[in-house]
Amino acid sequence: MRRLRMGMIGGGPGAFIGPVHRIAAEMDREIELVAGVFSSDAGRSRAAGESYRIDPARAYPDLDTMFAAEKAREDGIDFVSIVSPNHHHLPAARAALAAGLPVISDKPATTTFAEAKELAGHVAAAGLPYGLTHTYSGYPLVREARARVAAGQIGTVRKVVVEYPQGWLAGEAVGKQAEWRVDPARSGPGGCIGDIGTHAFQLTEFISGQEVTEILADLGAVVPGRQVDDDCTVLLRFSNGARGVLLASQIEVGEMNGLRIRLYGDKGGMVWKQEVPNTLTLHTLDGRTEIIHAAGTQIGPDAASRTRTPTGHPEGYLEAFANIYRDFAAVLRGEEAPLLPGIDTALRGMAFIATAVEASNNRAGWVPLTV
Amino acid sequence: MRRLRMGMIGGGPGAFIGPVHRIAAEMDREIELVAGVFSSDAGRSRAAGESYRIDPARAYPDLDTMFAAEKAREDGIDFVSIVSPNHHHLPAARAALAAGLPVISDKPATTTFAEAKELAGHVAAAGLPYGLTHTYSGYPLVREARARVAAGQIGTVRKVVVEYPQGWLAGEAVGKQAEWRVDPARSGPGGCIGDIGTHAFQLTEFISGQEVTEILADLGAVVPGRQVDDDCTVLLRFSNGARGVLLASQIEVGEMNGLRIRLYGDKGGMVWKQEVPNTLTLHTLDGRTEIIHAAGTQIGPDAASRTRTPTGHPEGYLEAFANIYRDFAAVLRGEEAPLLPGIDTALRGMAFIATAVEASNNRAGWVPLTV
Amino acid sequence: MRRLRMGMIGGGPGAFIGPVHRIAAEMDREIELVAGVFSSDAGRSRAAGESYRIDPARAYPDLDTMFAAEKAREDGIDFVSIVSPNHHHLPAARAALAAGLPVISDKPATTTFAEAKELAGHVAAAGLPYGLTHTYSGYPLVREARARVAAGQIGTVRKVVVEYPQGWLAGEAVGKQAEWRVDPARSGPGGCIGDIGTHAFQLTEFISGQEVTEILADLGAVVPGRQVDDDCTVLLRFSNGARGVLLASQIEVGEMNGLRIRLYGDKGGMVWKQEVPNTLTLHTLDGRTEIIHAAGTQIGPDAASRTRTPTGHPEGYLEAFANIYRDFAAVLRGEEAPLLPGIDTALRGMAFIATAVEASNNRAGWVPLTV
Amino acid sequence: MRRLRMGMIGGGPGAFIGPVHRIAAEMDREIELVAGVFSSDAGRSRAAGESYRIDPARAYPDLDTMFAAEKAREDGIDFVSIVSPNHHHLPAARAALAAGLPVISDKPATTTFAEAKELAGHVAAAGLPYGLTHTYSGYPLVREARARVAAGQIGTVRKVVVEYPQGWLAGEAVGKQAEWRVDPARSGPGGCIGDIGTHAFQLTEFISGQEVTEILADLGAVVPGRQVDDDCTVLLRFSNGARGVLLASQIEVGEMNGLRIRLYGDKGGMVWKQEVPNTLTLHTLDGRTEIIHAAGTQIGPDAASRTRTPTGHPEGYLEAFANIYRDFAAVLRGEEAPLLPGIDTALRGMAFIATAVEASNNRAGWVPLTV
Incomplete structure (x- = not known):
């Protein structure tokens, strides 16, 4: 082939x-x-x-x-x-x-x-x-988390907290990477909300299996003179009634790429952190805490098929990214790759950005999120 | 004596x-x-x-x-x-x-x-x-954080994120500790917001040296039949214009007493976590990360006077609590103890609870916080 | 009473x-x-x-x-x-x-x-x-570890690794605490081996339920002019044939009080660290990792009776110390307190120090440890 | 090209x-x-x-x-x-x-x-x-550590502790990866000491800039019937007189690929752990602790040239491995790549294995390590 x-x-x-x-x-x-x-x-x-x-x-x-x-x-x-x-x-x-x-x-x-x-x-x-x-939805343990939520391991999802702190735009936006991101003509009306908030948003729906139906957005431009948001708080409601919070910021000095997500249901809870991506923490209502290791014995097929090294040999960002391309290659070959984010995800993400920016500008309170 | x-x-x-x-x-x-x-x-x-x-x-x-x-x-x-x-x-x-x-x-x-x-x-x-x-304001490194913010180490405070996740009320509220806390007649109109949200609120003002002037509250009663809130999100604005987020929950399964606070200014950032209370992480705008150890060589007088063991010998909740009593004893003896929370803190905390509960019930959006 | x-x-x-x-x-x-x-x-x-x-x-x-x-x-x-x-x-x-x-x-x-x-x-x-x-044998999770080993949770103990790194004597020994510790007339012939090595030694026997029967000791005085050892490596053999290693040092710059112990059997493994004393990590042969929390639902009576705060409210060194006194008080009142270290532990500890110092001085290789 | x-x-x-x-x-x-x-x-x-x-x-x-x-x-x-x-x-x-x-x-x-x-x-x-x-010598922060030691940041190296715990051979050696490793005809006389001990050995010399001149080895075959060592303790002396300890094991249940190394000098200390490879901890004699981040602002050219993603985007084992190949490609193109392990490293590693196996079999105590 x-x-x-x-x-x-x-x-x-x-x-x-x-x-x-x-x-x-x-x-x-x-x-x-x-x-x-x-x-x-x-x-x-x-x-x-x-x-x-x-x-x-x-x-x-x-x-x-x-x-x-x-x-x-x-x-x-x-x-x-x-x-x-x-x-x-x-x-x-x-x-x-x-x-x-x-x-x-x-x-x-x-x-x-x-x-x-x-x-x-x-x-x-x-x-x-x-x-x-x-x-980030290419990380094996993100897929493991999704599979475990779908299998009911934390019960009915009640609460999702996703945080995406960065600090690299806390000062002046200098350099090729920074400049276009704070220029609405090139980045679009959303700054931080589009650059990283949309990753966080996608992750909540990807893992929880729920859709966000309502949001309340409070976006700010903290660095003086900045023309797009650089610090975002968005409250979420999901299709099943679950509550959520999305925090994203690019002015939190010292934060690197601190995406992390926590999901809680009526039977358990789950925590994953991008900067230490090879473990997933699982809590159960009776007080047990289990650590799930990438490529370990406790993981299911979605995650297992997306690791390349034995447990303890850390995989990271590039490997997660490669998993997205592997999915895309599968689609091109006519195979199934149901976890590949596609045009529907694109639409939902852009709706999220647009709705958040507008609602925040208008101090509109809770607004529906529709595509 | x-x-x-x-x-x-x-x-x-x-x-x-x-x-x-x-x-x-x-x-x-x-x-x-x-x-x-x-x-x-x-x-x-x-x-x-x-x-x-x-x-x-x-x-x-x-x-x-x-x-x-x-x-x-x-x-x-x-x-x-x-x-x-x-x-x-x-x-x-x-x-x-x-x-x-x-x-x-x-x-x-x-x-x-x-x-x-x-x-x-x-x-x-x-x-x-x-x-x-x-x-929690009795912990030595919380006092160290306060002193460092006051000394300008993170510059002008721009953002405060405080989280207080617990999971012990995710199921039915059973037992002496739980029962009165979910009964408005005994706990007051606030549940989680009063029980732990108020701790988180106090910590933001204590460390930042700023007062919260406006809030937007979204309190929920997640467990079916619960008569008080058990999951809270509150957006904050501080007197100097800084943005803030306060998350408190008692239904996040597996969370124990996960109070943590992060403050970011235009020169640095700071992170403290109650469950590992003997370190404080300090970030600077130029990309350095320093770990400050309780009772170590890098801490100032407020923290140093409130530890009882050498660095590496962990102190915890009881010792932090004892620091509050030591302050109170000092006041009784006629000495200064400016860090002891007193009646002004009491008023601000109760105003916070009342304002949050009312604003959330009314879906009122941003409201002023006044005492 | x-x-x-x-x-x-x-x-x-x-x-x-x-x-x-x-x-x-x-x-x-x-x-x-x-x-x-x-x-x-x-x-x-x-x-x-x-x-x-x-x-x-x-x-x-x-x-x-x-x-x-x-x-x-x-x-x-x-x-x-x-x-x-x-x-x-x-x-x-x-x-x-x-x-x-x-x-x-x-x-x-x-x-x-x-x-x-x-x-x-x-x-x-x-x-x-x-x-x-x-x-350190007063820490609740040390007692939990001991109980779990005794209950066979890790199977037959095969390997024990105990490390006790400190750095506070890496420079000149200055101040009341330091001076007598490096003076053989006051501390005895052992320096580091007596001051902290003996804690590490006691912990291996306390948790494993095995006695050390043979040792190979390599003690060094790293800081120029020091008259007692300040850096120790001791190989261990236990009564059931298990292998062990004990590392203790007071010249490891930056280490505070880093006592930690790991035990491995044919069915599982266990890790405890003094500086984060409120969790115990448990591994099983089939690849599961569980985190046991002090005062949590998964702990047994020995540990449960020796905590004073709910899970998530950290206890530390003073509370562990208090547990030793509580045992001693029980003995004085005529009650059973089988976990209190007594004169037998004293004898074993001093035999360990004496044997290690002598064997190291003589480059004697493996020698029996007898009381 | x-x-x-x-x-x-x-x-x-x-x-x-x-x-x-x-x-x-x-x-x-x-x-x-x-x-x-x-x-x-x-x-x-x-x-x-x-x-x-x-x-x-x-x-x-x-x-x-x-x-x-x-x-x-x-x-x-x-x-x-x-x-x-x-x-x-x-x-x-x-x-x-x-x-x-x-x-x-x-x-x-x-x-x-x-x-x-x-x-x-x-x-x-x-x-x-x-x-x-x-x-492992391809990891950016290992190279950073080496450069910092060479620059004198921890002063004269006095002590090196390297640990390489694994648990995957704690049971029967089953499967293609395991079988040849426990067969002396295919793996050589060393089991664990050759498979992973040699990595640990190489790392001590690579980072410290010192050569091991004497060793004392205690190798064991813990799993019944095993024909090669699966648990190793080796004491080290370096060319400058520094003391060292090397622990490697494949029977420590629950350990994955826990290689970690700590170096201490008369001015500072340094800690790196393979399973969280993107941070390096630096301690100084005056009590400061700094965290160095891969791709962050504090790293030097050796490490900076060997990262592919911004700080906070974890790189891992495959990227470290790729750095070795990049060095090799450089050599093939006639460029300098002084950090590439070559035939001298090969000889030293094999001398280490042979000397350790023989000395352990003979219970020989300290023996010189010569190539």
Whole structure:
């Protein structure tokens, strides 16, 4: 079975996320990076192609050139991976789908909910696979948590607390990664809520198996002069009546990438932390606490199939990311990959961002979340 | 210098908090338990007196008898400690103050804000010391955190996140400790918000040096049939504009007494967790993380004066509690103890509970917090 | 039931361990400090008595005076607690036993094994209780560990690893606590091995239920000019053939009081750490990991009877110490307290120190450990 | 710059380490797996080739065939990676070197010290690069630790404690991974000491910058019937006089891959743990504790150049492994890679194993370690 061929859009010099996608895509040898438009600047695109060690002829200056050239090759790309800043997502995806290419995209899916709906239309019209790299749902123990909730191990979910603290934007937003994220023209109206809040949001629904139906949002721009939110509190209500809280911040000095989620039901509780991702803590109503180890004897098939090393040999962010690409590869091969975040997740995420921003601006209290 | 003599009100058979107060009060040999009305049932009061090994003659059946008898003794009590359920707090404090006795009381100070204002009147009229046992502000590293914030180590406080998860009321409320806490007649209108939310609230103001000026409260009664809240989310705004979040819950299965607080400023961040109380984590904007150890070389006088063992020899809840009593003893001896929570803290705590309960019931959004 | 009356020997100004014994002894109100010879200097003894708030008349200048005066009182002391440096232990205990007073003593029991044997003779001749404050065996979860090993939860014990790292003597030994510990005339021939190695040794036997039968010792004096060992490695063999390792050091910079022990059998494993004493980790051969919480629902009677606060309210060093005193009080009242370290433990500990020092000096390889 | 082409020896169906080497080698796109003799069984070799998605024609039945066929290709392999059980290491390396191919090999380098010396002769004669995959020295924070020790941050190293507990061989040795490891014919005379003890040994020298000059070994075969050691204690002396302890075990039930190392000097101490590899703890003599984060602002060039994600995005075992391959690729390209373990490390490791096994068998006490 040959490796699938990937064309990358974005990921040029200075973008940390390009190499991350490349490593993740290739980790299981199901996919190979062969081409790309790594920058809208032709020279920078070429330079990036070189750094990725791909055929120089396949580091293209623009999308049209890439699509045409690759179509003409027998070994042309099978899909594109969009890793550029948010405002490029929709145009890139639209063009790729129009060229008959499946799309996997970094999140958030677009800059606005309207764009997301447009995107969903293109995906439906093209009838092609679409994947969204919500990395954290690729962690084996996140999938274990989901499976255990579905199996009723914590009973009826009553409460979900998800926190996503970061501190790297506590000062001035300096550097390529920071600048576009605090610029509404490139990131969309949401800052922190779109950049990391949407990850946290996705995780609550992914693990709990419930949908968020109502939210109360309080977003703030703490750093003087900042034009987008950098500190977010969102209260949640889920479809089954469960209560929830989502905290996301990029001004909490010293926090690195502290995503963590806790779910509580009437029979148990569960805790997972991204920075120590290889354990899952399980509590039961009778007072027992169990530690579940990645790749250990106590984990089920969803998690077991997504680890590559024995227990005690830590896997991390790149491996979780690779699991998303493995799911996407499976879909491209016509297999089932029900845990791959797709266009529905994209729509829900963008609805969440839009609703939160608007409700917060209006101090609107509780508002419904609808897609 | 003789030991101060304490009369206890409440703390009878089955009340875990009575022995806790007794141990805490006596730990530094500044105070001695000598008398008490441990129960409104005379026989149970006597039995408790025996378990405390006090003079049987001084285990009284009611307050009036105690006050009269103790006044008549040369070695009569110097003050009372009120450790009974909330609805007894005001009557007991009123009677003690009327009898000329200083009062130290468990929290919350009363059942309602109106009662708290009445209490404040009695305290003012009596001109006697009043202390409130917000235990967690007795931890050495909480005091270290406060001192460091005051010294500007994290710069201007921008964000405070306090969480107080417990799980022990996730099922039916069974047993002496649980039953009165979920009965509004005895606990007051607040359940979780009064029992533990008020601790979390006090901690935010104690460490940050800021006052909460506005809140948005979302309290829920998750366990079917429960008449008071058991799960609380409260958004906070502080006097300097800082944002805050307070989470408290008693239905988070597996959580024990997980109080933790994080403060972030424009120069640094700080994290403290009650269940591992002997370390304080300090982050600086330039990316350094330092661990401050209780009784270690890096701590200042407020914390250093409140430890009893060398670094690495863990102190805990009882020692923190003892620090509150040490402060109270200092006040009784006419010394300064500016960190002792007193009647102002009592008023603010009860205003917080009342405001949160009312605002949540009315889905009122942001409301001012005034005393 | 009246409180037992304690006379302290040692614990004068500057000795941190005196107040620790006082707090521990009094915590459960079974014992009361009423008298003492706190220093061989009469003035310092008086000053210490004042700081303990005891009757000034009962802060004595020497042992003979104390024993005579207390005997003459109706409310005279019931026992003595010896908390002075090691070289005072034997003379103080001998005198107390001769005066008909039970003894509880800090460890190590004496300075040499010969002295320990002499002490054992006095204890036997007097027919009086003798207790040794191996504090760490007073921790509830240490007792839980012992009970679980005895119940076969980890199967046949095969391996014990105990580590006791400290760093406070990594530089020059400065101050009252440090100076006598590095002076063989006062501490005995063992430095680190006697000060903390003996705690680690006691813990291995206490929890495993096995006796050490052979050792191989490698003691070093790392700090230039030091006259006693400050860094120790000792290999162990237990009576059932189990292997063991004991590491103790006082020159490991940054280590505070890092005592920890791990036991492995053919069915499971167990880990306990003094600096986070309120959890015990349990592993089973089939790959499960369970966290046992102090005062939680999963603990047995030995541990449950030795906690004073609900789960999540940390207890620490002082409470563990108090458990030793509670055992001793029980013995004085004629009750059973099988977990109290006594004269047999004293003998084994001193034999361990003597054997380790001699074997290390002689580079003797494996040698039997006999009492 | 083209990718280097790797031929794998070993790594057939059921061998977890084959895919690990493949992922590690390819992670940075400097190397590509293109060929292999994955099993001595031709059919199994083909099947493995398919699972790796390489050209079926390049999954060879034996070494000679591979070397001949690859030599004949313009795009033939540039080097081999040996990932088979130990007894294949020498013959495979010898043949590869004879065929003019550089070698990177899993550890231990050979089964015996005599073999290692023979290997060293072949490497010297061939004048070709040789690398040894001591994975753990590829972790960024291990390199940070090494750099900090070299820079004098902990002063003169006085003490090194390395522990490598595992539990997976506590029961019967079942399965492909376990069986050969407990068979002296395939693993060599050392069991645990060779499988993991040698990693621990290498780490002590790598970080401390000192060589071990003397050892005292106590190896045991704890599981009944086991023919090689499964539990090891080795005392160490370093070239500068520093003391050391090495603990390795495969029968410590519940331990996964708990490698951890602590180094102490006269100015500071340092702690690193493989299972939480993205932090390094640094202690200073004046009582400060600092946490160093991988990819954080406080790390130096050796570590910074070996991370792929921002701080807080955990990297793990595969990334550390990839760092070894990146070093090896650098060497193949003629660049400097001074941290790559090579033939000298191989010789020292095999000398360590041989000396430890022999000294333990003879109960020889302290013996010199010479290469």
